[in-house]
Structures are given as C-alpha cells and as structure tokens.
Amino acid sequence: MVKERARILVVGGGYVGMYTALRLQRRLKRELGRGEAEITVVTPDPYMTYQPFLPEAAAGAISPRHVVVPLRRVLDRCRVVIGEATAVDHAARTATVRTPATEEEGTGGRRIEYDELVLAPGSVARTLPIPGLADHAIGFKTVEEAIGLRNHVLEQMDIASSTRDPAVRDAALTFVFVGGGYAGTEALGELEDMARYATRYYHNVRPEDMKWILVEASDRILPEVGEEMGRYTVTELRRRNIDVRLETRLESCADRVAVLSDGSRFPTRTVVWTAGVKPHPVLAATDLPLNERGRLRCTAELAVQGVPHAWAAGDAAAVPDVTAREEGRECAPNAQHALRQARVLGDNVVHSLRGDPLETYAHKYAGSVASLGLHKGVAQIYGRKLKGYPAWFMHRTYHLSRVPTFNRKARVAAEWTLAGLFKREIVSLGSLEHPRAEFELAAGGKPSHDPPHNPKGSS
16 A cells, blocks of 8 residues: 555656556556545647557558557546646646647646656657758658658659659659668658559659658668668668768758758758657756756666656656666667666556665667568667568567557557558548648638647647
8 A cells, every 4th residue: 555645747648658657557556446546647649659650650551540549548547638748846746737728728837736756758859950941841750740741752752743844853752861760761761662662553753763862970870770780771772772871961951952961962842850859848847857968867766866756767867777788878768668667667656655665677678670661671689680571570570569558459460461462552641731721712711731830840
C-alpha cells in the first residue's frame, strides 16, 4: 500500500509517457480503485505514435491509423488531458497546461497540482536559421507529416506528368532529404521505392527522371548501425541512383531552390528536414536542473538529480549508462532505451510511494535495424551484421514485436500479409489537408489553401 494519497502527473504521451502510465495503472490497480492514487497524463495528442513505422506509413505499407495507439483506450484508469504543458513549478507542485479550450475560455493556462511528476515530453525537430526552411520544408516526426509527405510526392508526380514546362517538371521530380539518420534515410528509402513503383502507372514519368538527394553534414549515414553497414547503405542507395552527399550542408531553400554547401543548386518543390532533434521547450520552463544540452540531469534510478518527487526518461532525460566502459557516458535518446526506461521508471515511482528501495536502470545496447525500402535493409544486432532481405525481415519482426497492444500487432501483420498478395495503393489524398476547400468554392467563397494553425508544425 502507498503511504499516503498520491497525485501522479505524467507530462507526455509518447513512448515513455504511455508506457510509464501503463505500468503505473497496473502496479497501482488496487490503490486507484480505492482512490488512494490518481494518474493524470498531459499530452498534445490523444494517441501515441509508433515512430519506427512512419516510413512504412508514408510509403502506404501500413494504414496511418495502425501507427498510432489511442491513449484513452489503453490508459483506461488514467485521466488523459489533451493539451501542451507550458511550464512546471516543481517547488509549488503545479504544472501549467494549455488545452484546446484555453483560447475559447480566455482564462489562461490550466493549473494542475501533483505530488509526483514524470517528465517525458520527448523532443522536437532541431532546425537552423536557413533561408526558406520554415516556408518550404516539411519535417518527419509525426504521422500527419508522414502522410502529408506521401500525398505531396504523388502530387509532384502528377504535376510532372501534366506540365509542359521542363523547369516545372524538373523541380517537381527533385526530392531533397536533409539528415542521414534513421528518419531521413528510412523515409527516403521507402518513398523512393514507392515512387519508383508508381511510375509504371504514368505514361511519361520514368524512374530515371526523378532525382533523389540525401544531404548529410557528417562523413557517414546511419551511425547507429556501425561504420561498415553505413558504407554499405551509401553504396546501396547510390546503386538506386540516389545522390548521397556526405560532409555537405543545406545553405538555403529559398525560392524553391536547394543550395548546398558544395555549390550545387537544385530547383525543387520538396525539401524534407530530418537533421536531428532537440529537447522539448517545456524543459526550459521548469525549475529543474538541466545539462548543457538542455536535458534533465537524472540519476541511474531515473529520478531528477537532487530533486525529490521528480522523474524523467527518454529524449528529455540525461540518464547515465551504467553498462558503458567510459565514465560519464549517457544512454542514447532512442526508442530502445525509452521502452525499457519506462518500465523501470513506473516501478520506481511505485517503490518510492511504498517506501521500497529503487531499481537501477541498466541496459546494454542490443543493436539497430533500418529499412531501406521493400525487401531492403541493414542491421547490426549483438555484433552481427545483416543486410538486404534478412535485415529488412529482422526490422519488421522486431518492430512488430514492439508495437503496443495485440490489436495493433494483428492489424499491422494483416496489412503486411495483404500487401504481399495485392498491388500497392498509389492514391494521393492531398485534399484531406483542405477538407473545406470544395464546399467553400461551391458556397461562393474563395477556398483557402493555407494549412490551419497547428502548434506542432505538422502539415
């Protein structure tokens, strides 16, 4: 039993937020039933996105609905509040939250009081002051961005097929991806594979007409899979006529022209920005200790260093890696650690409430897998290197085992099975982004093609 009634606030509904809340509601089932504990989850979306499946969702291999997990269904014993945490005053045990009703009410942010705080807001895209980036680029962190990018690529092929202007056609068929990590490499590989397949249904667009360019500032891509597999990935992509440019930066994309640091200029209507992430801005609006990178200083027990009743994990936390040989090394901010940290974090919150000893988080990095398109991939698992079909199969098997809930596992497996029996779908539903445009036109108004305000920046 807990020593006294506890109000637990979980900020964030991603990997760490959802799995920690899930762990807490299981471990505190009796206390929740007796009213001795209360769990509140604050999240900007009513769902958790399984991000490793975003490239396949963009390529049409998985339905967007099956990439997300509805939080209210999974966290049925928690109170889910849809909103964005804007500030945390841990000394006063209060968090300020902006909800969808905040502007309508005109009363300012909502204050939520708590006894135990779990900070897991994740990360946001790390951008640079590059001319034209905010106006023309698209990110790849949300399911909205992934589906918007799929629609955009197919629309560019439609433009190229119907235009008589060679310059418009060339720009429409040029796709620039900035960032050679997981997100950029997998998104490019899957979308290039999809677009190559789609060309068989266009009478005047061939695979060789398209230009796919990957821009990476360092001297290699996919550092997580090792140097050898990184070199293989570059060779594999170039074999598919993908222009991989290492030690190169994007300097401008103003006026729909991508200008690179090596002097190259590419007229393009597509710039995808996947060049890293940074901690969520809410961390800077707290009274908790941060390191030089803006992440929360944490102990190996996933408690915020020197601060009682505050916990953190995932992208927002600088957690010491107790399995590393080098002293002072931190756990990498990736899904592999986040999933395991969430279980330990949930248990430690319960241990703290019951006065029991805390557990130490220790996990030796198992390896990495990456998909490069249908039947293509690279992997390095426990020192063993895989490439091609075996790596692609390992990628699917691993992530199918990790996607939350049996419901999602079954749906994803069924879609993969059907995809092996039938042809790909290559339909663009770009009008979904402007659902009122046709009605506005019919009603005599002027349809607006400006995307609605979205604080997350999704398309």
